[in-house]
Amino acid sequence: MLPQKSEKIPRATIRRLAVYVQVLENMARNNIDVISSGPLAEACDVNASQVRKDLAYFGEFGVRGVGYHVTSLIHAIKLSLGVDREWRAALVGVGNLGRALLHYGEFKSRGFHFVGAFDCDPFKLGEQVYGLEVSCTSTLKAAVQEKNIEIGVITTPPERAQRAADHLVDAGIKGILNFAPARIVVPDDVHVEYVDFFHYIYALAFDISTTENR
Amino acid sequence: MLPQKSEKIPRATIRRLAVYVQVLENMARNNIDVISSGPLAEACDVNASQVRKDLAYFGEFGVRGVGYHVTSLIHAIKLSLGVDREWRAALVGVGNLGRALLHYGEFKSRGFHFVGAFDCDPFKLGEQVYGLEVSCTSTLKAAVQEKNIEIGVITTPPERAQRAADHLVDAGIKGILNFAPARIVVPDDVHVEYVDFFHYIYALAFDISTTENR
DNA sequence: TGCTGTGAAGTGCTTCACAGCG
DNA sequence: CGCTGTGAAGCACTTCACAGCA
Numbered sequence: 001m002l003p004q005k006s007e008k009i010p011r012a013t014i015r016r017l018a019v020y021v022q023v024l025e026n027m028a029r030n031n032i033d034v035i036s037s038g039p040l041a042e043a044c045d046v047n048a049s050q051v052r053k054d055l056a057y058f059g060e061f062g063v064r065g066v067g068y069h070v071t072s073l074i075h076a077i078k079l080s081l082g083v084d085r086e087w088r089a090a091l092v093g094v095g096n097l098g099r100a101l102l103h104y105g106e107f108k109s110r111g112f113h114f115v116g117a118f119d120c121d122p123f124k125l126g127e128q129v130y131g132l133e134v135s136c137t138s139t140l141k142a143a144v145q146e147k148n149i150e151i152g153v154i155t156t157p158p159e160r161a162q163r164a165a166d167h168l169v170d171a172g173i174k175g176i177l178n179f180a181p182a183r184i185v186v187p188d189d190v191h192v193e194y195v196d197f198f199h200y201i202y203a204l205a206f207d208i209s210t211t212e213n214r
Numbered sequence: 215m216l217p218q219k220s221e222k223i224p225r226a227t228i229r230r231l232a233v234y235v236q237v238l239e240n241m242a243r244n245n246i247d248v249i250s251s252g253p254l255a256e257a258c259d260v261n262a263s264q265v266r267k268d269l270a271y272f273g274e275f276g277v278r279g280v281g282y283h284v285t286s287l288i289h290a291i292k293l294s295l296g297v298d299r300e301w302r303a304a305l306v307g308v309g310n311l312g313r314a315l316l317h318y319g320e321f322k323s324r325g326f327h328f329v330g331a332f333d334c335d336p337f338k339l340g341e342q343v344y345g346l347e348v349s350c351t352s353t354l355k356a357a358v359q360e361k362n363i364e365i366g367v368i369t370t371p372p373e374r375a376q377r378a379a380d381h382l383v384d385a386g387i388k389g390i391l392n393f394a395p396a397r398i399v400v401p402d403d404v405h406v407e408y409v410d411f412f413h414y415i416y417a418l419a420f421d422i423s424t425t426e427n428r
Numbered sequence: 429t430g431c432t433g434t435g436a437a438g439t440g441c442t443t444c445a446c447a448g449c450g
Numbered sequence: 451c452g453c454t455g456t457g458a459a460g461c462a463c464t465t466c467a468c469a470g471c472a
Contacts, residue, residue, distance in 0.1 A: 010463060011417075018416040023397055026372075036431060043397065049434095049465055056433055064432045064471045081416050082423030100314030106372070106395055112415055151418060158240075158320070175422040177414055181320055183237055183257065191421040193414040200391055200407040201326055202232040202295050203225075204365060207405040208389045209296030224441060250453060263443055263456095270455055278449045278454045 013054045017077050019044050020051070024074045036067030083111065090116035090149045090173075092164040093156030094124050094134050097179060101155060102130045114153075116143045118167075120160075137167050144171040151175045158182035165192075227268045231291050233258050234265070238288045250281035297325065304330035304363045304387075306378040307370030308338050308348050311393060315369060316344045328367075330357045332381075334374075351381050358385040365389045372396035379406075 023043045027035060041048040055061055055073075058080040062068045078084040091098050091114050101107070102114055117132045118140050119125070127134045135143065143149065152168035154161050154176060161180035168176055169186050176192045178184055186192055237257045241249060255262040269275055269282075272294040276282045292298040305312050305328050315321070316328055331346045332354050333339070341348045349357065357363065366382035368375050368390060375394035382390055383400050390406045392398055400406055 008462095012463070014417050014420050015413055018410070018413045019397070021416070022395060022410070022412070026396065038431085045397075047465060049467095050463090052431090052433060053464080060433070062432050065430045066472070067431065081420045083416050083419045087415070087419060096314045096317040100310045103310040107411075110412060150422060151415075174425070175418045177411075177418060181236060182240065183233070183259075189425065191418055191425070193418045195409070195411060195414050196232070196236070197321075197391075197409065198236070198324060199229055199232045200409050201301075201365075202235070202297050203228050204389045204391060204405055204407045205297045205301060206228050206295045208364060211388070211403065211405070222440095226441070252453085261443060263445095264441090266453090266455060267442080274455070276454050279452045280450075281453065 009057050013057060014081070016044065016046060016050070016054055017081055020054070021074055021077050021081075024070055024077075028070050028074065032070055034067045035070055035073075037062075040068070086111045086113060087151055088113050088115045088147060088149045089151040089153055089177075090114070090118060090140065090144060090147075090168075091153045091155060092118045092137060092140070092168065093154060093160065093180070094119040094121075094127070094129060095155060095157070098153075098155035099129055101153065101179075102132060112151075115147050116140075116149060118143075137164070140167050141171040144173060149173065151177060154178045154180050154184070156180050223271050227271060228295070230258065230260060230264070230268055231295055234268070235288055235291050235295075238284055238291075242284050242288065246284055248281045249284055249287075251276075254282070300325045300327060301365055302327050302329045302361060302363045303365040303367055303391075304328070304332060304354065304358060304361075304382075305367045305369060306332045306351060306354070306382065307368060307374070307394070308333040308335075308341070308343060309369060309371070312367075312369035313343055315367065315393075316346065326365075329361050330354075330363060332357075351378070354381050355385040358387060363387065365391060368392045368394050368398070370394050 023040065037048040037051045041051045059076065061073050061076045089112060091102060094117050102117060114132065117129055117134050118137045119134050120137045124134045125136055152173040154164045156164045158180045161178060161182040162184050165176060165184040165186055169190055174190055176186065176190060177195060178192055179195045181196050181198055184192060237254065251262040251265045255265045273290065275287050275290045303326060305316060308331050316331060328346065331343055331348050332351045333348050334351045338348045339350055366387040368378045370378045372394045375392060375396040376398050379390060379398040379400055383404055388404055390400065390404060391409060392406055393409045395410050395412055398406060
């Protein structure tokens with residue numbers, strides 16, 4: 001991890017960095033070697049100064065008069081975010097969504113590996129999903145320690161999300177990605193990111209509703 | 215849709231309203247009739263004034279000295295967001311993720327219905343997924359008009375996301391939910407919400423990385 | 429000359445503090 | 451008396467504008 005230059009980095013900046021990586025990787029695939037903040041900003045739908053300021057939180061990656069070298073910028077951002085390595089994750093809740101995520105190739109290709117799948121339904125135990133055997137949630141703690149798992153992914157129905165979170169916390173997990181449409185309560189030192197489809201759907205519904213007559 | 219009292223509503227407010235609904239619905243299930251801004255704020259991890267201000271954008275839903283009536287507040291927020299009705303959606307890209315979303319029960323139970331599934335892979339055409347027949351993307355426009363579809367959901371691989379978006383725009387869709395890890399370009403009057411898992415994973419990786427030694 | 433990196437200015441969201449009302 | 455609704459203050463992020471360097 002790159003020693004970040006500055007103190008407090010806005011959360012909004014972190015979110016945008018992930019977008020920059022995505023857009024830059026696309027540019028790299030199209031054999032673009034160098035990019036300046038203007039076009040990069042346009043492709044990411046933000047202001048050019050914003051791009052420069054975001055990057056400046058972590059270092060001086062550009063060349064004045066020229067711009068940024070695409071592949072080294074990708075590397076620098078990934079290093080800054082801490083995603084320049086493999087991450088091992090456990091999935092709790094092997095329903096439709098859980099199975100889809102286990103099969104979703106993009107994760108693996110970006111260094112994010114599921115190495116455990118857990119469920120409390122006895123009918124699912126022992127089932128093989130994409131090379132993983134579904135295990136009882138009670139074995140989560142042992143698996144986390146044994147397999148060095150750092151991230152927990154919750155894909156249970158909403159009413160079981162809190163229990164899944166409790167298991168993950170008990171197992172020593174410090175980062176949770178919660179796909180269940182429910183809030184969960186965890187200790188302060190555990191980070192949670194909510195991926196709630198309804199947040200987006202509701203926002204979209206609002207946008208459509210408020211613009212349709214104008 | 216409730217005539218919103220005030221001018222420009224912060225996007226952050228819209229996102230939080232979706233959280234309030236979720237938490238309030240959970241309270242309603244637990245037979246809580248009345249809630250004041252303090253405990254509601256705590257459950258949503260925000261400030262109490264924030265809750266009051268967010269709600270005040272749309273009207274005066276509370277009773278001074280008492281609080282908010284849970285079920286009427288849920289209704290009022292849904293009305294304000296425009297989610298007090300059914301929405302019909304088309305899904306483009308019937309891969310693992312697409313299939314999982316089509317099967318995901320929470321959508322239907324919250325008034326969000328998939329009434330079309332599209333893919334350009336000839337091997338998938340005609341296949342039945344959760345009661346829907348997979349159709350060729352070239353038939354999208356006709357289906358959108360015929361079935362009154364208002365929202366398009368993109369679950370293609372990243373390299374095909376733009377083409378899917380183009381088809382949806384051409385069909386007259388004004389709201390797109392993009393699950394593909396790729397930016398898409400659309401006209402100004404089309405709303406896009408990005409559901410990019412990597413935004414969350416990267417943020418989580420950053421949080422874990424920056425706190426693990428302290 | 430062209431584009432980065434950055435202090436300063438601008439903007440908008442959040443929090444405070446309290447008047448107002450049931 | 452308690453809690454909402456809200457102007458005003460505070461704070462944080464964004465944008466501007468330009469100095470500085472390749």
